[in-house]
Amino acid sequence: MPKTFKCPNCGAPLKYDGGPDLTMECPYCKSPVIVPEELRGEVWGEAAPLAGTLDEAIRLAGPLAEIARLVRSGRKIEAVTLYRQTFHVGLQEAKVAVDKIARGEPVTMTNVTVERVAPGKSVVVTDVAAETLAPARADQAGRRVKRSVATIIVAIVACLVDFALIYAVSSLPLRLHPVYRTGMELVKNDPAVIELFGSPVRDSLLVLGRTEGSLYGGEMANLQGFIAGPRARGTVFLYGTKNRDGTCSISSISIRIGDEMVLTYNGSEPEKGFQFTATRTQILPTPTPEYASAVLQFGGEGIGPGWFQDARSIAVDGAGHIYVAEYEGGRVQVFDPTGTFITQWSVGDAGRYIYDMPADRRGTVYVVAYGTILRVEGATGRLLGELTPPDDHYWFDQVALTPDGGLLALDENANLVRFDAEGRVVQVLHE
Numbered sequence: 001m002p003k004t005f006k007c008p009n010c011g012a013p014l015k016y017d018g019g020p021d022l023t024m025e026c027p028y029c030k031s032p033v034i035v036p037e038e039l040r041g042e043v044w045g046e047a048a049p050l051a052g053t054l055d056e057a058i059r060l061a062g063p064l065a066e067i068a069r070l071v072r073s074g075r076k077i078e079a080v081t082l083y084r085q086t087f088h089v090g091l092q093e094a095k096v097a098v099d100k101i102a103r104g105e106p107v108t109m110t111n112v113t114v115e116r117v118a119p120g121k122s123v124v125v126t127d128v129a130a131e132t133l134a135p136a137r138a139d140q141a142g143r144r145v146k147r148s149v150a151t152i153i154v155a156i157v158a159c160l161v162d163f164a165l166i167y168a169v170s171s172l173p174l175r176l177h178p179v180y181r182t183g184m185e186l187v188k189n190d191p192a193v194i195e196l197f198g199s200p201v202r203d204s205l206l207v208l209g210r211t212e213g214s215l216y217g218g219e220m221a222n223l224q225g226f227i228a229g230p231r232a233r234g235t236v237f238l239y240g241t242k243n244r245d246g247t248c249s250i251s252s253i254s255i256r257i258g259d260e261m262v263l264t265y266n267g268s269e270p271e272k273g274f275q276f277t278a279t280r281t282q283i284l285p286t287p288t289p290e291y292a293s294a295v296l297q298f299g300g301e302g303i304g305p306g307w308f309q310d311a312r313s314i315a316v317d318g319a320g321h322i323y324v325a326e327y328e329g330g331r332v333q334v335f336d337p338t339g340t341f342i343t344q345w346s347v348g349d350a351g352r353y354i355y356d357m358p359a360d361r362r363g364t365v366y367v368v369a370y371g372t373i374l375r376v377e378g379a380t381g382r383l384l385g386e387l388t389p390p391d392d393h394y395w396f397d398q399v400a401l402t403p404d405g406g407l408l409a410l411d412e413n414a415n416l417v418r419f420d421a422e423g424r425v426v427q428v429l430h431e
Contacts, residue, residue, distance in 0.1 A: 005036050006213040008173060036212070066205065071102045174207040178248035179221035179240035186253065187227060187236055192263060192274040193255070196283060197229030203236075204228070217244040232257055240267070298339030299324075305333070306341035313354055317378055318361030325354040330369060332357070334378065345381020347374055355397040366407060371395035373409060375423065387423045 003016050012028040016039050024035060064086065070079035076098055083094040174180060187193055188201045209223035219242040227234055234257045240250040253265035255274070262283055263274045276283060299308055313325040320337035330352040333344040347354070347369050356368040365378040366387075373387040373396055387407070389396070394417065398410040405421035418427040 003039055005039065006219075008211055008219070011213075011217075011219070036210075067098070068101065071098060076102070174209055174211070174221075174223060175205070177211065177221055177223065178242045178246075179238055179250065180207060180223050180225065182248045183223075183236070183238040183240060183250050183253055184225065186250065186265065187255070187274075190265075190274045192276060193227075194229075196232060196262065196276075197227065197234065198231035199229065201227055201229045209238075211242075214241060218242055227255070234262070296339050298335065305344060306335075308333075313357035315357050315359035315365060317359040317363045317365075319363065321359075321363065321378060323357065323359055323365055323378055325357045325367065328353055330354065332365070332367070332376075332381070343379075343381075345376075347376065347381075347383075356399050358399060358401050360401055360405065366399055366401075368396050368399050368409075371397070371412075373399060373407070385423065387419055388425070389417060390425055390428055 003018075004013050005016065006012065007014055007026040007029060010026065010029040012026060014024065014026060016024065016035055067079045067082050067086070070076070070082065079098045079101075080091070080094045083089070083098055084091065087094075089097075184203050188203075193201055204226040207223060207225050209221065211219050211221045214220050221238070221240055221242065223238040225236045225238065227236055234255050237254045237256075238250070239252045240248060242248050250265070250267040250270075252267055253274070254261055255263040261277050264277055265274045266272065299306055299311075301307065301309065303309060308324065308326065310327045311324050312327040315323045317323070321342070322335040322337070322339070323332055324335070325332045330346045330348050331344060332347065332354075334342045336342055347367050352369045354367055354369050355371075357365060359365045359378055363378045364384065365376045367374045367376055371394075375384040375387065376382065377384055387409070389409075389411075394411045394415065395413075396409045396411050396417075400408045402408060402418075406426070407419040407423075409417045409419065411417070416429040417425060418429075420426050
């Protein structure tokens with residue numbers, strides 16, 4: 001007697017009368033629907049002729065489905081590349097196969113041509129080598145052995161070709177299913193997942209699994225996806241329900257790396273996010289120690305000697321003297337290596353803004369004040385001169401010392417000027 005199941009696209013009831021057909025058209029939304037495996041596994045009392053082969057075909061059909069999609073979208077070069085990687089054939093053979101897939105013609109694999117393959121029917125195979133060589137050759141027995149092996153290989157490959165488009169149609173709805181999309185959003189944005197896999201976390205095109213109707217009119221989904229990040233790759237198992245009102249609820253998510261379960265998510269406690277199934281020391285790499293720690297602290301907020309209001313630039317010379325500049329007002333304070341106040345001096349008028357300030361080993365301080373670069377004797381504050389730019393159109397805001405005693409200066413328009421140790425311009429690089 002006929003059996004019924006629901007259309008995964010519109011939810012309409014569909015009647016399946018049995019037989020070898022793997023797909024049928026929904027009379028309501030007109031979309032192609034794959035008959036559930038538990039229904040097509042039997043032809044009303046008889047074992048399905050290609051049940052085992054179909055399982056193998058579905059397991060291996062991911063790359064071929066992608067090849068078919070690339071062919072349909074006109075991206076033949078990418079299809080040829082993927083075909084070569086999948087079947088390990090030469091460039092010319094891959095080109096011929098992709099062209100035949102595009103035209104809907106039989107596909108030739110090395111010395112074997114697939115003429116036809118369909119569920120419940122025999123596979124018709126033509127051995128090109130056998131047609132070309134004379135039948136009386138001494139290696140006729142060897143060709144018979146080759147043909148037997150080739151027939152087995154062709155049966156699998158032919159099924160892949162025959163069901164590639166069907167697989168693409170069935171895989172895409174799984175990837176677009178609300179349970180998959182909602183679950184992957186949780187996976188990609190969870191701190192524990194990012195901590196383990198690195199950022200960004202990406203998912204693959206291949207999605208496996210199944211969906212089926214629930215007693216309350218919704219649709220339950222049991223899906224499997226794959227993720228990868230800079231640190232690790234893993235497999236994600238998603239369980240959830242698409243409700244009748246279009247909303248989605250996630251029951252659970254688990255993530256494996258290899259055979260080890262590493263993270264789990266409980267839909268009844270979403271506030272907890274993903275939880276490690278083992279201690280971090282067992283899963284995560286040993287963190288590197290901090291590269292620096294505080295060894296000296298001095299000063300505080302104020303206007304007197306040794307105190308700061310808006311200190312933004314700091315420099316240290318070869319003798320260990322510390323120079324600290326206020327952003328506004330032009331004040332620079334000098335401290336000894338222990339942080340004890342020594343003296344202070346000012347550059348220009350009180351309205352100057354100090355943008356940057358390095359110091360060289362000799363105690364010369366370069367103060368970038370209001371777009372100009374001043375050379376100052378750090379111990380006394382005596383102005384030694386001003387570095388002259390190539391013209392008046394430069395407004396410097398960042399400087400850095402070079403190993404030869406020169407200076408690199410960057411202006412607000414991203415122009416880079418190089419000065420030698422005497423303050424002369426030796427090179428200009430424009431944006």
